Amino acid sequence: xxxxxxxxxxxxxxxxxxxxxxxxxxxxxxxxxxxxxxxxxxxxxxxxxxxxxxxxxxxxxxxxxxxxxxxxxxxxxxxxxxxxxxxxxxxxxxxxxxxxxxxxxxxxxxxxxxxxxxxxxxxxxxxxxxxxxxxxxxxxxxxxxxxxxxxxxxxxxxxxxxxxxxxxxxxxxxxxxxxxxxxxxxxxxxxxxxxxxxxxxxxxxxxxxxxxxxxxxxxxxxxxxxxxxxxxxxxxxxxxxxxxxxxxxxxxxxxxxxxxxxxxxxxxxxxxxxxxxxxxxxxxxxxxxxxxxxxxxxxxxxxxxxxxxxxxxxxxxxxxxxxxxxxxxxxxxxxxxxxxxxxxxxxxxxxxxxxxxxxxxxxxxx
Amino acid sequence: xxxxxxxxxxxxxxxxxxxxxxxxxxxxxxxxxxxxxxxxxxxxxxxxxxxxxxxxxxxxxxxxxxxxxxxxxxxxxxxxxxxxxxxxxxxxxxxxxxxxxxxxxxxxxxxxxxxxxxxxxxxxxxxxxxxxxxxxxxxxxxxxxxxxxxxxxxxxxxxxxxxxxxxxxxxxxxxxxxxxxxxxxxxxxxxxxxxxxxxxxxxxxxxxxxxxxxxxxxxxxxxxxxxxxxxxxxxxxxxxxxxxxxxxxxxxxxxxxxxxxxxxxxxxxxxxxxxxxxxxxxxxxxxxxxxxxxxxxxxxxxxxxxxxxxxxxxxxx
Numbered sequence: 001x002x003x004x005x006x007x008x009x010x011x012x013x014x015x016x017x018x019x020x021x022x023x024x025x026x027x028x029x030x031x032x033x034x035x036x037x038x039x040x041x042x043x044x045x046x047x048x049x050x051x052x053x054x055x056x057x058x059x060x061x062x063x064x065x066x067x068x069x070x071x072x073x074x075x076x077x078x079x080x081x082x083x084x085x086x087x088x089x090x091x092x093x094x095x096x097x098x099x100x101x102x103x104x105x106x107x108x109x110x111x112x113x114x115x116x117x118x119x120x121x122x123x124x125x126x127x128x129x130x131x132x133x134x135x136x137x138x139x140x141x142x143x144x145x146x147x148x149x150x151x152x153x154x155x156x157x158x159x160x161x162x163x164x165x166x167x168x169x170x171x172x173x174x175x176x177x178x179x180x181x182x183x184x185x186x187x188x189x190x191x192x193x194x195x196x197x198x199x200x201x202x203x204x205x206x207x208x209x210x211x212x213x214x215x216x217x218x219x220x221x222x223x224x225x226x227x228x229x230x231x232x233x234x235x236x237x238x239x240x241x242x243x244x245x246x247x248x249x250x251x252x253x254x255x256x257x258x259x260x261x262x263x264x265x266x267x268x269x270x271x272x273x274x275x276x277x278x279x280x281x282x283x284x285x286x287x288x289x290x291x292x293x294x295x296x297x298x299x300x301x302x303x304x305x306x307x308x309x310x311x312x313x314x315x316x317x318x319x320x321x322x323x324x325x326x327x328x329x330x331x332x333x334x335x336x337x338x339x340x341x342x343x344x345x346x347x348x349x350x351x352x353x354x355x356x357x358x359x360x361x362x363x364x365x366x
Numbered sequence: 367x368x369x370x371x372x373x374x375x376x377x378x379x380x381x382x383x384x385x386x387x388x389x390x391x392x393x394x395x396x397x398x399x400x401x402x403x404x405x406x407x408x409x410x411x412x413x414x415x416x417x418x419x420x421x422x423x424x425x426x427x428x429x430x431x432x433x434x435x436x437x438x439x440x441x442x443x444x445x446x447x448x449x450x451x452x453x454x455x456x457x458x459x460x461x462x463x464x465x466x467x468x469x470x471x472x473x474x475x476x477x478x479x480x481x482x483x484x485x486x487x488x489x490x491x492x493x494x495x496x497x498x499x500x501x502x503x504x505x506x507x508x509x510x511x512x513x514x515x516x517x518x519x520x521x522x523x524x525x526x527x528x529x530x531x532x533x534x535x536x537x538x539x540x541x542x543x544x545x546x547x548x549x550x551x552x553x554x555x556x557x558x559x560x561x562x563x564x565x566x567x568x569x570x571x572x573x574x575x576x577x578x579x580x581x582x583x584x585x586x587x588x589x590x591x592x593x594x595x596x597x598x599x600x601x602x603x604x605x606x607x608x609x610x611x612x613x614x615x616x617x618x619x620x621x622x623x624x625x626x627x628x629x630x631x632x633x634x635x636x637x638x639x640x641x642x643x644x645x646x647x648x649x650x651x652x653x654x655x656x657x658x659x660x661x662x663x664x665x666x667x668x669x670x671x672x673x674x675x676x677x678x679x680x681x682x683x
Contacts, residue, residue: 205457209474210446
C-alpha cells in the first residue's frame with residue numbers, strides 16, 4: 001500500500017512550506033486572537049458612557065440633583081453643558097452626541113405632575129442601541145429625598161427621536177456598509193498591485209525605465225478612485241431606491257468625502273503591497289485590517305461602549321471616520337464642514353499611507 | 367564629453383555581498399563603445415548581480431562604476447533614458463497586446479508623441495511582429511516574446527543595451543536571428559553587454575569576461591583568450607574513454623579531463639614541456655588502445671581552465 005507514504009509526503013511538504021511563509025504562520029495565530037479580542041471588547045449590549053449634552057433651564061436644586069443622578073448611572077457621559085435645546089440639536093446634527101437631555105424651566109412643577117413627562121430626551125434614533133438606552137432611561141424612577149415620588153406617570157422623560165423617526169435598522173446599517181464595502185474592494189485592488197507586478201517580473205523592467213516612483217504610485221491609485229466612485233454610486237442607488245435609505249444631506253459632500261476615503265484605502269492597499277511578498281499575503285493582510293474595520297469602527301457596535309484603548313485603535317481606522325461622515329450626511333443632514341475633523345483624519349491617513357508606500361517602494365532591488 | 371578612447375562602462379573593485387555570500391567580488395570592467403561585450407559564467411557566478419549594479423538596481427557594497435559617464439547608483443535616474451534592459455525573465459505585460467506593450471514603453475520613456483507611432487511601426491517591421499500585433503504577449507512563443515522584449519529595450523534608441531541571458535528560452539534559429547540583430551545594433555553604435563552561459567554565444571562577442579564565483583577570472587577577445595589558456599590541450603580518441611580517464615586522473619599534472627563521446631579533452635598546464643608523451647606513456651603502460659594529438663583551445667577549454675584556478679573555492683571535483 002503506497003497510499004500512506006505518499007499522503008505523508010504531501011502533508012510534510014505542506015507543513016514545510018507553511019513554516020517558511022512567516023506571514024501566513026503569523027496569521028494562523030493572529031487572526032483568531034485578534035478576532036476574539038475585538039469581538040470580546042466590542043460587543044457590549046449594556047451600553048455605558050454614551051456621550052450626551054445637558055441643557056438645564058430649570059436650574060433648580062431638584063434639577064441639579066436629577067442631573068447628578070443621571071450621571072451616576074454611568075449610562076451617560078454628560079460631556080457638554082449647554083443652555084438651549086437648539087444647541088443640543090446642533091450637537092446631535094454634528095454627530096458629537098447621541099443623547100441630549102433638556103430640562104425645561106418648569107421642571108420642578110412637572111415632577112409632581114402625573115400627566116406630563118418631567119424632561120425631554122433628544123435621541124439620535126439612527127443607532128438602535130441608543131434607542132435602547134433611551135427607552136431604558138424613559139421610566140427611570142425619580143427618587144428624591146422628599147417622598148413625593150409619584151407612582152404611575154407619563155414617564156420621567158419624553159423621548160424625541162431625531163433623524164430616523166421610524167427607527168428602521170437598515171437606515172443605521174446602510175451608510176456604514178458603504179464604508180465596509182469600499183474598504184474591502186479598494187484595499188484589495190491596490191494591495192495586490194505591486195506584488196503582482198513583482199511576481200510577474202514586470203517590476204524589474206519598470207524600475208529600469210525613467211518612470212519615477214511618484215508617477216508609478218499615483219498612476220496606480222487614480223484609476224481606482226474612479227472605480228470607487230462608480231461603486232459608491234451603485235451602493236447608494238441600491239440603498240436609496242430598494243431600501244429607502246434617505247440621503248438628507250448633500251450628495252456632493254458625500255462624494256467628496258468618499259473620494260478622500262477611497263484614496264486612503266487605496267494608499268493603504270498600496271503600502272501593504274510594498275511590504276508583502278506574494279498576492280496571497282496581500283489578501284491575508286487586507287482581511288486582517290478589514291476585521292477591525294467591521295468590528296470596532298462603530299459599524300455594528302456603538303463606539304462609546306468600547307474600552308478606551310479599543311476606541312483609540314478604532315480612531316486609527318479610516319472606516320471609523322468615514323462611517324461617521326456617511327451617517328452624518330445621509331441621516332442627519334450634517335454639512336461636511338461640521339465634520340471637518342473626520343475629513344481631515346481621512347486626508348491625513350491617505351497622505352501618510354501614500355508617502356509610506358512611496359518611500360517603501362524603492363527603485364532598487366536591495 | 368566624447369573622448370577618442372571612450373569607455374561606456376568603467377567599473378573598479380565593484381563588489382556586492384548578500385550576507386555571507388559575495389556575489390560579485392572586486393570586478394574591474396572596461397567596456398569600449400559600440401562593441402558586444404559578453405559576461406560568460408555558470409549560474410550563480412554573479413552575472414545578473416553585476417548587470418543590476420551597472421544599471422543602478424543594486425547598490426554596490428564596495429567599489430565604483432561609471433556608466434555612460436554617470437556614476438551609479440547615484441545618477442541612475444539620469445542614466446535610465448539612455449539604457450535598454452532585458453531581464454532574464456520575460457517582463458512585459460502578458461495581458462497586453464504587442465502593440466499596447468510597445469505604446470506603454472514608448473510613453474514611459476516619454477518618446478516624442480508625433481513620431482511615436484512611426485517608431486512603433488518601424489520596430490514591428492524590424493522585429494517581425496506584424497502577425498502578433500494584437501496578440502496578448504502571454505500567449506506568444508519564446509522567440510516572439512524575445513523579439514518583443516528586444517524591440518522594447520531598443521525603442522528609445524539607447525546608447526547601451528544590458529541583456530541578461532536573453533536567449534535562455536529560445537530555439538537555435540531564433541538565437542541566430544537575435545544575434546544578427548545585435549550585430550546590426552552594435553554596427554549602428556550601440557554598446558551591448560550580454561550575459562550568457564552558452565559557449566557558442568560567447569564566441570560571437572567582441573570581448574568577453576569570464577566570471578566565476580563573482581570574480582572575473584579572464585577577459586579579452588575570444589581569440590586572445592583561446593591563445594592564452596596556459597594549457598596544452600590533448601585530444602585522446604579511445605576505445606574505452608572511461609578507462610583512459612580513470613588512469614589519466616591519477617596523474618598530478620592533469621588539470622582537467624572532459625569527455626566528448628569517444629574523445630577526451632585533457633588539459634595539462636603548459637609548464638609541462640612534453641604533455642603528449644606524458645599521456646602516451648600512461649596509455650602504453652596500461653595497455654589502453656588510443657590515439658592522441660595536440661589541438662588548439664576551444665572557448666570551452668578557456669572556460670574550464672579559467673574557472674579551475676580557484677577550484678579551491680568551489681567544490682572539489
